[in-house]
Amino acid sequence: MKLTANDIDASSWLVSAARPTEAGQALNTPLTPASNFVIGQPGREYARDDGTPTWESLEVLLGGLEKAHAVAFSSGMAAIAAVFDQLDTGSVIALPDDYYQGVVGLATAGEQRGRWRIERIAVADTASWVRACGTSDLIWLESPSNPLLTVIDLEEVCKTARKAGSIVAVDNTFATPINQRPLDFGATVALQSVTKFVGGHSDLLSGVAVTRDERLLHALRKSRELTGATPGTLECFLAVRGARTMSLRIERAQQTAQVLAERLATHPSVSVIRYPGLASHLTHAVARRVLNGFGSVMSFDLRGDAAYADRVCQATRLIHHATSLGAVESTMERRAAIPGQEHLPPTLLRLSVGIESVEDLWRDLEQAFIAAKV
Secondary structure, three states: OOOOOOOOOHHHHHHHOOOOOOOOOOOOOOOOOOOEOOOOOOOOOEHHHHOOHHHHHHHHHHHHHOOOEEEEEOOHHHHHHHHHOOOOOOEEEEEEOOOOHHHHHHHHHHHHOOOEEEEEEOOOOHHHHHHHOOOOOEEEEEOOOOOOOOOOOHHHHHHHHHHHOOEEEEEOOOOHHHHOOHHHHOOOEEEEEHHHHHOOOOOOOOEEEEEOOHHHHHHHHHHHHHHOOOOOHHHHHHHHHHHOOHHHHHHHHHHHHHHHHHHHOOOOOEEEEEOOOOOOOOOHHHHHHHOOOOOOEEEEEEOOOHHHHHHHHHHOOOOEEOOOOOOOOOEEEEHHHOOOOOOOOOOEEEEEOOOOOHHHHHHHHHHHHHHOOO
16 A cells, blocks of 8 residues: 555655656656647646646655645745735735745835735734734745744744634745644645755755645646746756755754854854754744754854955855755855845854764854954
8 A cells, every 4th residue: 555644754755755656667757858748648738737747746745745735836936926926906915024035025026016015023923923814815924034043933823814814824945844844733835945955955946835725726736837937847856856865964954053053152253143943042932842853044143244254154165155055065145245135134144054064064164253354
């Protein structure tokens, strides 16, 4: 009998699911570089409408992981835009005050065109989120948030929002389904950038929306079809390959992140450290309740100025001075240097911890703090 995600651990599901099972087939779903198919097979005529076996492999893998259905997109932003596309003109959206810059741009552009009205709420203000559930058509949550790593009480907010009839969307990119299952808390849809932890190797762009709501599932598929936001076959193949090791990569990276965060918390070059796994973190208590692990992304403020922070990023030898996150290699950047992020502390560095040796990463940070001094 075929195993389901209810039968085995998430790590086993990621390794075993979405593979061909017939005798003589390849063990991995092969690349299917096709735009159209021979008419006659039900449900498979044109790739933009019907997908390919390679897409389906990724959707089965990630959907089953959350005991739901997944819709793969060309990027994380494409998945996000498809959710926003479900809103009627005049809708009200509740957004956190700390969230992904791409969503900032999308939401702001829509508000300026009169498509919707935005209400901003502090990430950790659970009471305000609960109040917003009765007046907002879309509750948009990102937890942990980017880049301040604040954790939302998803259990309380999702429960209230669903009772009020709001769409509850959770950007689960930082936590991944390994550390957090928003749908289990009552969220309508969970999204993640497959580019990050799922792919894990900085070599693809893709996104996914996962839901148990049949109406929304069909609507997201139709939005993907009509906008042409379809994922590439190669990208899906690489994403499945990367997802096979996601559980192991996250386990290793977050163990290292905890050690680095604890050391950075007492380092004289650091004034503030933000990591949900630290008892000093603003939402540590919530994180312990809603997360299965604290993840591998942190941010910290350096003592000094923006120029010093820039030099630290440029002085690392092992940690790459690059944007994005969730890959096998560690990356670090000064977020306030990015257009639209100027409101952040000028010396805030976001560090995505990879799977390198913890001692090598620590030595790299220490030498960069020293080398950047003038």
